[in-house]
Amino acid sequence: MVVLNRIYTRTGDGGATRLANGAQVAKTDLRVEAYGAVDETNACLGLTRLHTAGDADLDRILGRIQNDLFDLGADLACPPSPDEDPMRVLRISDGQVERLEREIDGMNAALAPLTSFVLPGGSAAAAALHQARTVCRRAERAAVALAANEPVGAPALKYLNRLSDLLFVASRRANGNGAGDVLWVPGANRG
Numbered sequence: 001m002v003v004l005n006r007i008y009t010r011t012g013d014g015g016a017t018r019l020a021n022g023a024q025v026a027k028t029d030l031r032v033e034a035y036g037a038v039d040e041t042n043a044c045l046g047l048t049r050l051h052t053a054g055d056a057d058l059d060r061i062l063g064r065i066q067n068d069l070f071d072l073g074a075d076l077a078c079p080p081s082p083d084e085d086p087m088r089v090l091r092i093s094d095g096q097v098e099r100l101e102r103e104i105d106g107m108n109a110a111l112a113p114l115t116s117f118v119l120p121g122g123s124a125a126a127a128a129l130h131q132a133r134t135v136c137r138r139a140e141r142a143a144v145a146l147a148a149n150e151p152v153g154a155p156a157l158k159y160l161n162r163l164s165d166l167l168f169v170a171s172r173r174a175n176g177n178g179a180g181d182v183l184w185v186p187g188a189n190r191g
Contacts, residue, residue: 020078030146035076037139041163042069044132051125051174058170061103065163068096072156076143080151092155100162107169112178118171121182125174133167136160 017027025032045066052059074090120130140160146152172178 020074021081023079030142030149031076031079034139034142034146034152035073037135037142038069038073038076038160041132041136041139042066042073044128044135045069048125048128048132051123051128055125055174058107058173061166061170065100065166068092068159071096072159075153075156076146080153091153092159094155094158097155097158097162100159100166104162104166104169107166107173110177111169111172112181114178116183116185118168119182119184120171122171122175122180126171126180129167129171129174133164133171136164136167140164 012027015027016024017032018024019031045062049059049062049066052062071090072092075092078089080089080091120134121127140157143152143157143160147157172181175181
């Protein structure tokens with residue numbers, strides 16, 4: 001259990017913060033950027049869920065993902081070390097990635113086939129899911145940039161990649177299983 005007795009500490013006033021292992025880094029550090037973008041994705045999902053309450057299954061999936069995103073933030077906030085105790089350090093697991101894949105496959109089976117790229121829009125829920133998807137893609141890019149310089153667990157990177165796919169498929173579900181998708185018409189406005 002996490003206990004937060006004080007919200008402000010003043011320790012970050014100079015532009016530094018501490019990782020989960022206690023190491024001090026700049027707030028512009030790639031690791032901080034990565035877990036910060038994961039936090040933004042989570043906030044987008046919180047707003048999205050204001051529009052998905054009518055779809056109990058989708059809302060349950062998004063609620064579980066919000067919890068997973070805290071796990072992912074904890075994973076990214078603690079650099080891996082060769083001697084870490086797997087029972088003490090929270091890491092994203094392959095099982096969490098596989099669950100996303102099963103949920104993607106389950107939702108995708110009911111969707112109308114795509115005939116063009118989908119523009120963000122349609123229902124409020126679909127638009128919010130698209131926004132969450134784009135923020136998730138940014139989080140993935142930040143995590144990949146981090147992984148080019150420091151160790152990052154493969155399941156963490158896979159999770160972000162699958163999550164953006166899930167959010168796309170969920171947006172189509174929220175648009176009447178694709179019936180309400182707004183499709184891109186290439187060159188439609190070139191006059």
